[in-house]
Amino acid sequence: MSIYEKLDTAIENNDAKAYADLLHDDFQFVRHATNTAMTKSEWVKVISNMMESGKVTRSNSRCIYENDDVLVSHSLVSFPDGSSEAVLVCFTLSNGKIIRSETGATPIS
Numbered sequence: 001m002s003i004y005e006k007l008d009t010a011i012e013n014n015d016a017k018a019y020a021d022l023l024h025d026d027f028q029f030v031r032h033a034t035n036t037a038m039t040k041s042e043w044v045k046v047i048s049n050m051m052e053s054g055k056v057t058r059s060n061s062r063c064i065y066e067n068d069d070v071l072v073s074h075s076l077v078s079f080p081d082g083s084s085e086a087v088l089v090c091f092t093l094s095n096g097k098i099i100r101s102e103t104g105a106t107p108i109s
Helices: 003-012 016-021 040-053
Strands: 023-030 037-039 057-066 070-078 084-094 097-108
Touching: 003 016, 003 057, 003 070, 003 084, 016 023, 016 040, 023 040, 037 040, 070 097
Parallel strands: 023 097
Antiparallel strands: 023 037, 057 070, 070 084, 084 097
């Protein structure tokens, strides 16, 4: 099973542990809006809270490209405040794990 398939399954099942298991110990999540980075433990807290709330939804998710070094995905994400974004994510991979995630998002009206 590809990293994308594992990631997609974890998100669809709101399984924060399965999601966290895909992350390298040196993982960094780079915020597109501020260009600041979060560590694995910081990001796992954020993603766990989003999954537990059930208020952040994702649709039309697809893998654009994946190999041993990179995974690029796209999806539409809706947030509790009623806003939605088209989110493009570039995941850098290392030894079968996600070591870096960087997003670009476009608001959808």
